[in-house]
Amino acid sequence: MKFDCITIPESEENSRLDNFLKRHYPHWPYGLIAKWCRQKKIKLNNQKTAPGDRLTPHAQLTLPVETIDEKSRATTPSLKTLSSAEKTFFESLILDQTEKLLVINKPPGLATQGGTGLSTSVDCLAQAYFKEKENRAIYLVHRLDRSTSGLLLVSKDLALTKDLTQAFKGQQVKKTYIALVEGHVFQQSGSIDCPLLIQGRVNDKVCISPEGKPALTHFERIDFQGTNTLVRLIPQTGRMHQLRVHMASIGHPIMGDYRYAKAREQFKNNPCLEKRLYLHAAQIEFCLNNQINQIYTAPLPWQDMCET
Incomplete structure (x- = not known):
C-alpha cells in the first residue's frame, strides 16, 4: 500500500480528523477510517491517531493511497437517502434552528456519530437531511455519549463551527x-x-x-x-x-x-x-x-x- 502526506491548513484548526476525512474523501466509510487508524495507516505527525482526534495547523497527515473500486463505492455511499419515516423522526429531534445553527434534542440510544455496527446516528441523519433539503454540509460541534439524552449543537456554517469549537475548548460554553x-x-x-x-x-x-x-x-x-x-x-x-x-x-x-x-x-x-x-x-x-x-x-x- 502506498502512502501520501498532506499538510493541515490553518482553516482546519481543531477540526475532528474523521470530519476532515469525510469532507475530503466522502467515499471512505467511517468504519474504514476507524480501521486504518487502528492499523496505524492514518497518522498525525507520524503518531498513531484516532478518528476523534483534533487537527492542528501545519500538522503532517499521512494517509493510505487506497483505491476503492466502483462496486465498493456503490455499496457504501457517502450519504444515505432518508425514508419518509426517517425524515419525520429527524425533524422531531429539532428543538430550534437558525440559518447557521441546529439545536437537537437527542434521545438515548441514538449515537452522535456513526461507527462500526451502527446503522444510523445524528450525524448521518443530519448530513442526509440537509444535503437533500438545502444542498449543504453540516458539522458536529461536540458529542454526547450514545446513552445520554439531551442538547446537541450542530452547525450549518464552517465559520460558526470553528467559533463554537474554540468556545468549547476555551470553556466558554x-x-x-x-x-x-x-x-x-x-x-x-x-x-x-x-x-x-x-x-x-x-x-x-x-x-x-x-x-x-x-x-x-x-x-x-x-x-x-x-x-x-x-x-x-x-x-x-x-x-x-x-x-x-x-x-x-x-x-x-x-x-x-x-x-x-x-x-x-x-x-x-x-x-x-x-x-x-x-x-x-x-x-x-x-x-x-x-x-x-x-x-x-x-x-x-x-x-x-x-x-x-
Missing part, C-alpha cells in the same frame, strides 16, 4: 446536566476535582488517576426521588465519561449506568424505572463574538419518577 443518582446525596452542593485517564483508545473505561487529565465537576442536589437523588451537574471540563465517573467516585453512580454502576441491581431495586441511563443534557449557554447570550434548554425525558 456552560453545559448543565440533570441526573438521577443512586442513594441520597445529603450534601447540598459540592465539587469533584479528580483527573481522568482513558484506559485504552477505543470503547474502554475511564478511571480516576493522577496520570490523567484535569477534570472538574460541580453538583447541586435538586430533590430526593424515593431512595435516589435528582442532581444538577455542571462540568467545568469536558472529559470522556466525566460525569459518570465522578458521580460513581463519590458513591452515587448515575442510575442505569452499565459501565460504572451495577445497573441491573439498580433496576431490580427500582422496578418502575425505565431501563436507560438517567443522564440528560438539559441546558447549554454560550456567547460568541460579544453577541447576545444564547441559552437553549431541553425538558427532562422522564417525568414520572419512582417515589417508593
Whole structure:
C-alpha cells in the first residue's frame, strides 16, 4: 500500500480528523477510517491517531493511497437517502434552528456519530437531511455519549463551527446536566476535582488517576426521588465519561449506568424505572463574538419518577 502526506491548513484548526476525512474523501466509510487508524495507516505527525482526534495547523497527515473500486463505492455511499419515516423522526429531534445553527434534542440510544455496527446516528441523519433539503454540509460541534439524552449543537456554517469549537475548548460554553443518582446525596452542593485517564483508545473505561487529565465537576442536589437523588451537574471540563465517573467516585453512580454502576441491581431495586441511563443534557449557554447570550434548554425525558 502506498502512502501520501498532506499538510493541515490553518482553516482546519481543531477540526475532528474523521470530519476532515469525510469532507475530503466522502467515499471512505467511517468504519474504514476507524480501521486504518487502528492499523496505524492514518497518522498525525507520524503518531498513531484516532478518528476523534483534533487537527492542528501545519500538522503532517499521512494517509493510505487506497483505491476503492466502483462496486465498493456503490455499496457504501457517502450519504444515505432518508425514508419518509426517517425524515419525520429527524425533524422531531429539532428543538430550534437558525440559518447557521441546529439545536437537537437527542434521545438515548441514538449515537452522535456513526461507527462500526451502527446503522444510523445524528450525524448521518443530519448530513442526509440537509444535503437533500438545502444542498449543504453540516458539522458536529461536540458529542454526547450514545446513552445520554439531551442538547446537541450542530452547525450549518464552517465559520460558526470553528467559533463554537474554540468556545468549547476555551470553556466558554456552560453545559448543565440533570441526573438521577443512586442513594441520597445529603450534601447540598459540592465539587469533584479528580483527573481522568482513558484506559485504552477505543470503547474502554475511564478511571480516576493522577496520570490523567484535569477534570472538574460541580453538583447541586435538586430533590430526593424515593431512595435516589435528582442532581444538577455542571462540568467545568469536558472529559470522556466525566460525569459518570465522578458521580460513581463519590458513591452515587448515575442510575442505569452499565459501565460504572451495577445497573441491573439498580433496576431490580427500582422496578418502575425505565431501563436507560438517567443522564440528560438539559441546558447549554454560550456567547460568541460579544453577541447576545444564547441559552437553549431541553425538558427532562422522564417525568414520572419512582417515589417508593
